[in-house]
Amino acid sequence: xxxxxxxxxxxxxxxxxxxxxxxxxxxxxxxxxxxxxxxxxxxxxxxxxxxxxxxxxxxxxxxxxxxxxxxxxxxxxxxxxxxxxxxxxxxxxxxxxxxxxxxxxxxxxxxxxxxxxxxxxxxxxxxxxxxxxxxxxxxxxxxxxxxxxxxxxxxxxxxxxxxxxxxxxxxxxxxxxxxxxxxxxxxxxxxxxxxxxxxxxxxxxxxxxxxxxxxxxxxxxxxxxxxxxxxxxxxxxxxxxxxxxxxxxxxxxxxxxxxxxxxxxxxxxxxxxxxxxxxxxxxxxxxxxxxxxxxxxxxxx
Numbered sequence: 001x002x003x004x005x006x007x008x009x010x011x012x013x014x015x016x017x018x019x020x021x022x023x024x025x026x027x028x029x030x031x032x033x034x035x036x037x038x039x040x041x042x043x044x045x046x047x048x049x050x051x052x053x054x055x056x057x058x059x060x061x062x063x064x065x066x067x068x069x070x071x072x073x074x075x076x077x078x079x080x081x082x083x084x085x086x087x088x089x090x091x092x093x094x095x096x097x098x099x100x101x102x103x104x105x106x107x108x109x110x111x112x113x114x115x116x117x118x119x120x121x122x123x124x125x126x127x128x129x130x131x132x133x134x135x136x137x138x139x140x141x142x143x144x145x146x147x148x149x150x151x152x153x154x155x156x157x158x159x160x161x162x163x164x165x166x167x168x169x170x171x172x173x174x175x176x177x178x179x180x181x182x183x184x185x186x187x188x189x190x191x192x193x194x195x196x197x198x199x200x201x202x203x204x205x206x207x208x209x210x211x212x213x214x215x216x217x218x219x220x221x222x223x224x225x226x227x228x229x230x231x232x233x234x235x236x237x238x239x240x241x242x243x244x245x246x247x248x249x250x251x252x253x254x255x256x257x258x259x260x261x262x263x264x265x266x267x268x269x270x271x272x273x274x275x276x277x278x279x280x281x282x283x284x285x286x287x288x289x290x291x292x293x294x295x296x297x298x299x300x301x
Contacts, residue, residue, distance in 0.1 A: 011271025012132040014283040015263030016062030038253040056288040059260040069133035073296035078148040084115035119158030125230035127157030128166040129264035161196040165227040176272040206232035210239035223257020234265040245270040245278040
């Protein structure tokens, strides 16, 4: 299982880096014409939301996922205090893009709120999508995983649907690491219950969409960051390309919008399912943070 658990983390981060060069481009015709098929890591183009980033680096989502991985490597177990300290330093020193959830959470910290109460009202998938390092650490302890995943997410994202989305992703990744297929894991996750009715309906629609064109489906759900659009889109990609991680993540980027958050989830589940051999070698080797990622993974129980 450990090889697949490591692949889960690497694939999630590689997916974020793959999305960097086309992140938040919503016009898919323009994306295809000006950038082309994104089948390799690219530097952000002129006018990107990530002008300070280089090829092989991460969006702000991937950066925060790496922060979580580093925190776990240092503390051994999830510490909300340690993660919050690292996250606040990142948020106040980075030259990269800060989204609304980050700005709102930093403001709440500045007002004196603790990490247990600092979550913004954001409904963006970017918060729940960070959890691959936690799934790695607690790959044999579902209850602790669920608790830690909710805490890390709620520190920055506390809008409607976020708790349900976080639990769904954690349960799916855990189940796949324990031998379920991606389809079985998603079915089990839905059977466990999704409290947010809108998210539940959209996830069930995503399951039924596996045979349809991805660009069409993702535009129907919405290319934006919100969990009730981005998570169903991720589920569609997981099921449509269940045995082809490479194609899933390329098609994710070509669908435009918030491909980074979607990719973190798709990479997590399909990396856990397919293991190291499922991930294109060049995507991994071209990650600038690869030495740090491997060191952290080696230090986490």
